[in-house]
Each structure stands twice: as C-alpha cells, then as structure tokens.
Amino acid sequence: MKKDKILVIGACGQIGVELTLTLRKIYGDTNVVASDLREEHELLKGSGPYVSLDVMNKEMLHVLVIRHNITQIYLLAAILSATGEKNPLLAWHINMQSLLNVLDIAKEEGLDKVYWPSSIAVFGPNSPKETTPQHTVIEPTTIYGISKFAGERWCEYYNHRYGVDVRSLRYPGLISYKSAPGGGTTDYAIEIFHEAQEEKKYTCFLSEDTYLPMMYMPDAIRATIELMEAEQPKISVRSSYNLGAMSFSPKEIAAEIKKHIPDFTISYQSDYRQQIADGWPKSINDELARKDWGWKPDYDLPKMVTDMLKNL
Numbered sequence: 475m476k477k478d479k480i481l482v483i484g485a486c487g488q489i490g491v492e493l494t495l496t497l498r499k500i501y502g503d504t505n506v507v508a509s510d511l512r513e514e515h516e517l518l519k520g521s522g523p524y525v526s527l528d529v530m531n532k533e534m535l536h537v538l539v540i541r542h543n544i545t546q547i548y549l550l551a552a553i554l555s556a557t558g559e560k561n562p563l564l565a566w567h568i569n570m571q572s573l574l575n576v577l578d579i580a581k582e583e584g585l586d587k588v589y590w591p592s593s594i595a596v597f598g599p600n601s602p603k604e605t606t607p608q609h610t611v612i613e614p615t616t617i618y619g620i621s622k623f624a625g626e627r628w629c630e631y632y633n634h635r636y637g638v639d640v641r642s643l644r645y646p647g648l649i650s651y652k653s654a655p656g657g658g659t660t661d662y663a664i665e666i667f668h669e670a671q672e673e674k675k676y677t678c679f680l681s682e683d684t685y686l687p688m689m690y691m692p693d694a695i696r697a698t699i700e701l702m703e704a705e706q707p708k709i710s711v712r713s714s715y716n717l718g719a720m721s722f723s724p725k726e727i728a729a730e731i732k733k734h735i736p737d738f739t740i741s742y743q744s745d746y747r748q749q750i751a752d753g754w755p756k757s758i759n760d761e762l763a764r765k766d767w768g769w770k771p772d773y774d775l776p777k778m779v780t781d782m783l784k785n786l
C-alpha cells in the first residue's frame with residue numbers, strides 16, 4: 475500500500491465518483507479524502523472519508539490540506555461546456571480560481587502532485603479537425619474552452635516557475651453509467667443509452683453526422699492513474715496531453731445500439747450545443763501520450779456499447 479494521502483475535489487461528479495473509488499482501491503480507503511459542494515454521492519457512502527468543501531474558499535482548502543496531511547490533489551470541480559455558455563463569467567471565475575487556489579497551495583505546501591483535467595474544448599474552429607495534433611492552432615470559442623486553455627498555461631507556468639508537479643489530460647467526451655454527466659456537449663452519448671432502454675427512441679441535440687472524440691470511463695480512469703504514476707522524467711507535456719480512444723457520430727452510435735435493441739429509433743433536433751460541437755475536433759492525435767507514458771485505449775465503439783447496455 476502506498477503512503478500518499480490524496481484529496482479529490484469534485485468527487486461527486488461524473489468522473490469523481492469512479493476515480494475516487496479506484497484511487498481508494500490503490501491507495502487504501504482512508505488515504506483518499508473525497509470532497510464536493512454537493513452531498514456525498516450514494517456510491518461513495520461508507521467507502522472512505524468525505525468532507526464538504528467549496529474549492530473557491532482557499533483558506534478552507536488550505537486548512538483541509540494541512541489537517542489531513544494531503545500529498546496529492548485531484549481537482550475535478552468545474553463548470554462544463556454547455557452549462558458554461560449559460561453563465562460565462564461564473565464559469566470563468568470558478569474554473570480559473572479553483573485551479574489557482576489548488577496550484578498555489580500545492581506550491582506553498584510542497585505537495586507531491588496535482589491532477590487537473592483539461593478538455594478537447596481547448597481547440598476551436600481554426601484548429602485542424604481530423605487527428606488534431608498536440609501542438610497546433612488553439613483558439614477556443616466557448617468560455618469553457620477559454621478557461622481550460624488558460625488553465626493549461628497556468629499549469630505549465632507553476633511547473634516551470636515553481637516546480638509544482640502538475641499533470642493534465644485533455645479528455646474527450648466521457649461515457650459512463652455509474653454517475654450522471656454534468657452539463658457537457660457530449661452528454662448525448664450517455665442520454666441515448668437511457669432513452670434507448672426506457673423509451674426505445676431518442677431525440678438527439680446534435681445532428682446525425684457530428685463526429686466527436688469520445689472515451690469510455692474505464693479508459694479515462696486508467697489514463698488518469700497511469701499519467702499520475704508515470705515517472706517524472708517521462709512527462710514532457712506540462713500543459714495538458716491530448717488523449718484519444720474513439721470517434722463517432724450520433725448516427726453511428728445509434729446504429730451500434732440498434733444491434734442490441736432492434737426497435738430503437740433516433741431523430742435529430744439540434745440546439746445551441748451544435749455550435750459548440752462544430753468548433754471542436756472530430757478526432758485526436760495522442761501520439762505523445764502513447765510515446766511518453768505508454769497510453770493505449772481498451773474500448774472502441776462496439777465494445778463500449780456492449781458494456782454500457784450490460785451495466786445500465
């Protein structure tokens with residue numbers, strides 16, 4: 475068992491629940507402190523320590539880090555892409571200040587490591603759409619993307635200037651069944667499963683040929699832990715790594731679901747999220763993650779759909 479003491483911030487969200495449970499298996503239940511604004515998630519109850527925390531309150535966070543002898547922080551609290559467009563100033567404020575609070579405490583307390591996720595939303599309409607490279611035009615047009623891009627620069631700055639060992643991944647859209655998604659543009663790829671099972675029909679808020687990079691949650695959790703456990707010299711990217719697994723359109727995922735639920739039908743009614751999706755890459759080049767720390771996804775579209783329908 476390892477000696478690290480981990481704080482997960484935003485532990486009750488789509489990623490946080492599964493990441494917390496996995497970290498507890500690796501590091502020991504009592505060594506992973508879960509925290510969130512919300513009430514403790516049902517799946518976390520009884521699995522380890524839980525504290526109520528507003529990450530915007532730097533003093534409270536600082537006290538928590540000292541009191542629990544925290545050595546690593548995973549910061550997952552954020553306002554996501556679709557929700558962010560409804561209140562851009564709030565999204566900017568929360569996404570930036572939460573990261574600055576964590577980075578600064580990591581610097582002051584000499585924490586071992588920090589994890590903070592970025593997103594494919596850092597790319598914009600002028601970025602190459604197919605197999606988007608790590609280093610390319612980055613001109614995000616959503617406030618979420620702008621805040622993630624600025625966050626990446628802060629991570630690299632704290633690493634280069636103060637030696638904070640902060641690591642980051644640009645997640646694609648994440649698909650999971652354990653905890654609900656938190657207001658992103660790729661949420662359709664989760665809703666579709668629930669509607670297919672319950673109603674046998676789904677109206678998609680993106681058009682049928684909108685290709686987006688996606689990943690199944692077990693791959694995202696494994697990537698996160700593999701990155702965090704990689705030896706320091708292997709980490710050549712201190713902003714955020716491109717990370718890929720699969721790319722599909724609503725039409726393609728619907729066809730795959732139909733193989734399991736033959737009477738399932740899909741219709742399309744684009745809303746404001748279409749514009750967000752249209753600015754993002756269709757697929758991602760993640761060769762640096764593969765080269766530096768050996769990233770390799772397990773799940774493609776058919777394997778993910780089979781597993782989702784089995785577990786929902």
Ligand code: NAD
Pocket residue numbers: 483484485486487488489490509510511512527528529530549550551552553554568591592593594644645646647648649654655656657658660
């Ligand atoms: P989510 O919205 O499901 O969860 C975020 C959690 O943070 C929520 O439980 C919320 O209550 C908590 N939170 C919000 N404000 C807080 C505050 N002030 N103090 C403490 N907790 C607070 O989000 P998620 O999907 O789990 O995403 C986690 C991270 O991964 C975010 O940074 C997000 O941008 C990034 N990401 C997610 C996806 C995806 O598809 N889910 C894709 C790319 C990047």
